[in-house]
């Protein structure tokens with residue numbers, strides 16, 4: 001089922017989400033719906049608060065572009081990107097490794113806006129899975145960026161909070177309009 005994506009100005013986007021405890025059928029259903037919703041919206045990631053659920057859960061899929069990373073290690077071993085796509089994770093723990101890199105981001109909860117965001121270029125991530133296993137990965141490129149962007153959502157942080165002060169000024173009017181539409 002395609003879910004409604006909540007938009008900028010909605011308070012759930014500013015919540016610090018609760019850890020996922022028990023993984024039950026309703027959570028698995030939610031994950032299936034989030035994947036469907038992300039695909040329908042042509043997004044590369046979606047976090048639970050974006051569909052109104054304040055839980056530490058997100059989905060990412062960057063498989064449309066196998067060249068969007070320069071490496072991926074799963075459990076310390078080189079692995080193909082497709083082997084972990086689509087990526088579903090709960091209660092993520094991130095470690096930032098590489099120097100910061102600037103690239104353009106958008107968000108399904110902030111319609112029609114894009115801006116440059118500087119983020120660490122390489123991450124190590126501990127990503128608990130629905131089946132109780134833990135996926136340990138190291139990667140860069142769009143995958144590292146998307147995991148950071150979605151993990152930010154779980155802490156009530158949006159990419160617009162991370163743009164340069166100058167870019168923030170030019171975004172301010174558009175953001176005010178979006179918030180007023182809510």
Ligand code: NI
Nearest residue numbers: 106107108109
């Ligand atoms: Ni987003």
